[in-house]
Amino acid sequence: MTLPDSDDTIVAISTPPGYGGIGVIRISGKQAFTIANTIIDTTVNISDVKSHTIHYGYVRGTQSGSITDEVLVAAFRAPNSYTGEDVIEISAHGNPQILKQIVSLAIDSGARQAAAGEFTMRAFLSGRIDLVQAESVADLIAAESAAFQQVALYQLSGRLSAYIGSIRAQLLEIGALFEAYTDFPDEEIPRQQKGELLAKLNDVTASLSRLSSSYRRGEIIRAGVQIPIVGPPNAGKSSLFNAILAEERAIVTEIPGTTRDTIAEKIEIEGIAVRFVDTAGLREAVDQIEVAGIERSRREIDAANLLIAIFDVTDDPIERIRSSLFDLMGKYFIVVLNKIDLVSESDLASLDYELGDCRPVFLSAKTLVGVDKLVARISSVMRESMPISGVDTNVLTNKRHFLAVQNAISFLTEARVKLKQGESYELMAFDLRQATNSLEEILGKITNDDLLAEIFSRFCIGK
Amino acid sequence: MRDYDVIVIGGGHAGIEAAAASARMELTTALISGDLAKIGEMSCNPAIGGVGKGQLVREIDALGGVMGYITDNTGIHFRALNKSKGPAVWSSRAQADRKLYREFSQHLLLRIPNLSLVSGMVREIIALNGRFDHVILMDGRTITSSACVLASGTFLNGLIHIGEKQTPAGRVGEPPSLYLSESLQKLGFQAGRLKTGTPPRLDGSTIDFDRLEKQPGDDDFRPFSLLTNNSLTNRAFCYLTYTSKLTQEVVERNLHRSAMFSGNIKGIGPRYCPSIEDKIHRFRDKERHQLFLEPEGLDTNEIYINGLSTSLPEDVQLDILHSIAGLEHVVMNRPGYAIEYDFFPAFQIKPSLETRPVEHLYFAGQINGTSGYEEAGAQGLMAGINAALKLKGDEPFYLDRSQAYIGVMIDDLVTKVPTEPYRMFTSRAEYRLALREDNVADRLIKYGKQFGLINDNIYDTYMAKRQMINAEKHRLGRTMVLISQIDSSATNGDKCSLALLLKRPAIRYCDLAGVDEVCREFPADCGEHVEIEVKYEGYLDKQQREIDRFQQLESKIIPDDFDVRKVNGLKTEAVGVLHQFRPVNLGQASRLAGVTFADITVLMIHLKRHTNGSVSRETP
Numbered sequence A: 001m002t003l004p005d006s007d008d009t010i011v012a013i014s015t016p017p018g019y020g021g022i023g024v025i026r027i028s029g030k031q032a033f034t035i036a037n038t039i040i041d042t043t044v045n046i047s048d049v050k051s052h053t054i055h056y057g058y059v060r061g062t063q064s065g066s067i068t069d070e071v072l073v074a075a076f077r078a079p080n081s082y083t084g085e086d087v088i089e090i091s092a093h094g095n096p097q098i099l100k101q102i103v104s105l106a107i108d109s110g111a112r113q114a115a116a117g118e119f120t121m122r123a124f125l126s127g128r129i130d131l132v133q134a135e136s137v138a139d140l141i142a143a144e145s146a147a148f149q150q151v152a153l154y155q156l157s158g159r160l161s162a163y164i165g166s167i168r169a170q171l172l173e174i175g176a177l178f179e180a181y182t183d184f185p186d187e188e189i190p191r192q193q194k195g196e197l198l199a200k201l202n203d204v205t206a207s208l209s210r211l212s213s214s215y216r217r218g219e220i221i222r223a224g225v226q227i228p229i230v231g232p233p234n235a236g237k238s239s240l241f242n243a244i245l246a247e248e249r250a251i252v253t254e255i256p257g258t259t260r261d262t263i264a265e266k267i268e269i270e271g272i273a274v275r276f277v278d279t280a281g282l283r284e285a286v287d288q289i290e291v292a293g294i295e296r297s298r299r300e301i302d303a304a305n306l307l308i309a310i311f312d313v314t315d316d317p318i319e320r321i322r323s324s325l326f327d328l329m330g331k332y333f334i335v336v337l338n339k340i341d342l343v344s345e346s347d348l349a350s351l352d353y354e355l356g357d358c359r360p361v362f363l364s365a366k367t368l369v370g371v372d373k374l375v376a377r378i379s380s381v382m383r384e385s386m387p388i389s390g391v392d393t394n395v396l397t398n399k400r401h402f403l404a405v406q407n408a409i410s411f412l413t414e415a416r417v418k419l420k421q422g423e424s425y426e427l428m429a430f431d432l433r434q435a436t437n438s439l440e441e442i443l444g445k446i447t448n449d450d451l452l453a454e455i456f457s458r459f460c461i462g463k
Numbered sequence B: 001m002r003d004y005d006v007i008v009i010g011g012g013h014a015g016i017e018a019a020a021a022s023a024r025m026e027l028t029t030a031l032i033s034g035d036l037a038k039i040g041e042m043s044c045n046p047a048i049g050g051v052g053k054g055q056l057v058r059e060i061d062a063l064g065g066v067m068g069y070i071t072d073n074t075g076i077h078f079r080a081l082n083k084s085k086g087p088a089v090w091s092s093r094a095q096a097d098r099k100l101y102r103e104f105s106q107h108l109l110l111r112i113p114n115l116s117l118v119s120g121m122v123r124e125i126i127a128l129n130g131r132f133d134h135v136i137l138m139d140g141r142t143i144t145s146s147a148c149v150l151a152s153g154t155f156l157n158g159l160i161h162i163g164e165k166q167t168p169a170g171r172v173g174e175p176p177s178l179y180l181s182e183s184l185q186k187l188g189f190q191a192g193r194l195k196t197g198t199p200p201r202l203d204g205s206t207i208d209f210d211r212l213e214k215q216p217g218d219d220d221f222r223p224f225s226l227l228t229n230n231s232l233t234n235r236a237f238c239y240l241t242y243t244s245k246l247t248q249e250v251v252e253r254n255l256h257r258s259a260m261f262s263g264n265i266k267g268i269g270p271r272y273c274p275s276i277e278d279k280i281h282r283f284r285d286k287e288r289h290q291l292f293l294e295p296e297g298l299d300t301n302e303i304y305i306n307g308l309s310t311s312l313p314e315d316v317q318l319d320i321l322h323s324i325a326g327l328e329h330v331v332m333n334r335p336g337y338a339i340e341y342d343f344f345p346a347f348q349i350k351p352s353l354e355t356r357p358v359e360h361l362y363f364a365g366q367i368n369g370t371s372g373y374e375e376a377g378a379q380g381l382m383a384g385i386n387a388a389l390k391l392k393g394d395e396p397f398y399l400d401r402s403q404a405y406i407g408v409m410i411d412d413l414v415t416k417v418p419t420e421p422y423r424m425f426t427s428r429a430e431y432r433l434a435l436r437e438d439n440v441a442d443r444l445i446k447y448g449k450q451f452g453l454i455n456d457n458i459y460d461t462y463m464a465k466r467q468m469i470n471a472e473k474h475r476l477g478r479t480m481v482l483i484s485q486i487d488s489s490a491t492n493g494d495k496c497s498l499a500l501l502l503k504r505p506a507i508r509y510c511d512l513a514g515v516d517e518v519c520r521e522f523p524a525d526c527g528e529h530v531e532i533e534v535k536y537e538g539y540l541d542k543q544q545r546e547i548d549r550f551q552q553l554e555s556k557i558i559p560d561d562f563d564v565r566k567v568n569g570l571k572t573e574a575v576g577v578l579h580q581f582r583p584v585n586l587g588q589a590s591r592l593a594g595v596t597f598a599d600i601t602v603l604m605i606h607l608k609r610h611t612n613g614s615v616s617r618e619t620p
Ligand SMILES: Nc1nc2c(ncn2[C@@H]2O[C@H](COP(=O)(O)OP(=O)(O)OP(=O)(O)O)[C@@H](O)[C@H]2O)c(=O)[nH]1
Pocket: A232, A233, A234, A235, A236, A237, A238, A239, A240, A251, A252, A253, A254, A255, A256, A257, A258, A259, A260, A279, A280, A281, A338, A339, A340, A341, A342, A363, A364, A365, A366, A367
């Protein structure tokens, strides 16, 4: 992968594809103002306007005298713009045809179609934001829940970077001491100072460990809570899925083995995206499609944060629950007994008595009785067992950051062990350098162009 | 017809290496020195090596330089420092006999074919059309050559400070070369000023050594040079003593009379080798400071007091000395002094040490802002080699930061403007674990051989040894022994390889002799080498991954004709710095202060286009 040129002027539609009230075209680079001036008729000369001003005008058509659209032009001069370069934002009517025409006019006047994430990459290259901040822009756009949006904003503000930066500074300070003692011939670190050093190392490691363990929370915040609905064929998984979404999303029939492929939908509960997954019933598969479907169900179960295990009250539920408990072990799960409309109150009472330990939720996916109780139970499990609060603190949501922090921790652990065992300082200095490097990688202080290309290619065009 | 191929100006440690290398690379060479009898003079302490510096000396030697060999032959006290730490930072140090060192150096130079020693002070360097042409001496003589290495040490516009007294001079008793510095500025070089200090010299017969702690040399010291076959003998002792409460009082009382504190010195002094007034003033809480008494030679009583650099007036120096245990009645032969001198910040040279303004002119040693014989020697060697290579039409010789301390030093020089004399430390080397004294030959001997500075004999001996070590490492990996033979706490019957045993911190190679026949017979120095490589293996692997990453940027060359001022998207500050230092590759660029990773990415994008040949779209 290679990075695109950074010294030409780029253009792209910055609003999502399709029809809308308005559409925005962004132009960034040395020639942004002259290009805008060429393609837009205004009462002022756009090349001369002040930064942060808005102007009314017409985009000229391709034929002389023709007009493409009436627009508003916002001007931002370097370095006070999104990219750090000269930026022009043209707000036109949100017709994709019009927007495309304006882009091609800009291209005819010397701009280049921007690649995915290129505006943000330029913001990074101009030093306006660091890598963590750049990545948070993509997150902010993709955020499906209020919580993730909060975290992305927090990271975009630079506070996570600053926190990591402060840990890095502490590491440099400790490292400098090891370096100094390495270079003082035949000097040993005095016992008392050794104690202080160990305490400092412990502190830093603890900070990093907290950061690293926030990733579990971060993953939930980013990717949502994964809740597959599993159970024997015909238990009513698809029916429950539809009931929760309040939408006829999955096909429901009385034929066991109806659902072949997994279907997922997200809704927001407690400000967090929750991804419900309808799965293929777990049984001895009868054909190849079903084998594949069951395989997918298994994968969903592995990645689950919470399982809904659903059983048909009329289909020997006690025995079936017993035999599946082993599979559920070690996971959060809620047992659901479905189709209560088919049995009597007294049957339910005795089932409740026998299954009291697993606190089953009784409901009917058909009549919707009890579905609200299930949603309430899901909320309470999320509140109690999933660390989803604290979105305004330092939470890792990015796997790249998480792995680097883990790496730093393992080097620091090595250094601590060595310090305790009285090993020689140059080895600890080595570990500290490696740990520091890991943190610098997160911030994009040291990295390589492949990594950058990969990070920015995950963006959409126009951002 | 030119008088010589190469002229080397200055007979200090840089000049000696440069002249020896260029002459041995078969170019006619003249070493010009103000006083031929002073060639090889140790202007400061007659000690070679030390932490980070011992590595440099061995590197010089593996490349075919002479410093290690001279030291082996003139040393009187040899010691490996930092033995309590790991092998990567073991550093050799020797105390030489000052007079022997000088004489041995001169004899060695006289025996090199193609090399002439010329007495004279250079007054001016003349360039024609940006190319070195000739030098003019003080007496009016002109000497022409195709290339010139300028290695003139402290002689450039030196000003000595002793208390309130100031004397223009190079070293004490020698005239400064005022003119040369002026001549360089006329050629367009930008000068800066640095300061360094020296301690007083003492009359050893007036020191009460019996009361001081003796520091003997090591019996098993490994000679610096691959050329040295015999083991070395320690013929003198160093001694330890400390400053006292009284010392502190004397210094504090007279602080205002120090050249440094009264603001007489404009240059900036070395942080790591601070003057005693500096140390006492800065570390008030520290009750005493360690001092080393080091002999200057066998047939002299003169003693160098390491750790007591000062620019206080003579009478105060004497009071200070008398406040120190063992020195209560000492006679001072010569006072310590501070000297400030011109240097030429090294953004004016390329990593080959050739200057940018004047082709075929090379700068080596103190002129580039370094302090220390070892730093000077290493640059002298590199300058000599590169001057010769260029005249032969060959590519310049570079070492990068992962290959040698020499590479670290030169890279530091060409990417930073020093605010204090540059001195080597192991912490300057990020790949320190790979840059050890024990593996210098592995790293560098091939270059020495390639340039004809290492003869076939030495090379073959090295290769044989290397093969022996490899074979032994291999054997240790396959030879299984009962662990209980060496570790009584082990479970009966458990076996493991000798290599695995050797990885344990507490087990040394010589300990294996107890359980293995072959280890008993194996030469001790090779055994140590095997041990280091086995013990460090895990680290070296990790370090190698770092080095591979480092080399990705190092391998991205910035061509000479690449003009950073034409790169859009770079920050103004970065353009300024890049234009001034003109880094030769992206790695070097990334180490410049003021250049961020974002700037490097921008450069990377442009370089790709530049090398792809489509440079056409530049703005006029
Ligand atoms: N009476 C009653 N019938 C239900 C209820 N929930 C589901 N059903 C019926 O049970 C049958 C199976 O329902 P599905 O939702 O397709 O069951 P499933 O678990 O998805 O089945 P597979 O996809 O085949 O594994 C359908 O005929 C549903 O109408 C319920 O609460 N009450």
